[in-house]
Amino acid sequence: MFIVSLRYVVPIEDVEPHMEGHMAWLEKYYANGTFLASGRKVPRTGGVILALGDREALEACLSEDPFAVHGIAEVEITECAISRTVEGLDALRE
Structure with a gap:
């Protein structure tokens, strides 16, 4: 599992015009x-x-985000091996 942290590198008013594309991009990767x-x-x-898969595929996916394409946000990827969860979140465990 991966925790992806996006940090805006532009003022929030420069983020807003790209939000619709970002949301469509998110939906694509929720769907798959x-x-x-x-x-x-x-x-x-x-x-x-929070993302699943292998790092190479995730990095390719993240490069498609309009926030990355337009230099809106920096991305940090943290890989983790979840070993314990509350009931109902078993899918997060490796």
Whole structure:
């Protein structure tokens, strides 16, 4: 499993014009099972995505994000091996 952290590198008003494309991109990868959860950071300085798959495929996927294409956000990928979860989140475990 991967935790993807996006950090905006432009003012928030420069993020907004790309939000619709970003949301469509997210939907594509939810539909194919790559993304499990996502949301914005508080305060709104970027976002977080929980993802499955291999790192190479994830990096390719992330390069398609309009935020990456247009230089809106920097991305940090953290790989983790989830060993324990609450009931109902068993799919997160390796």
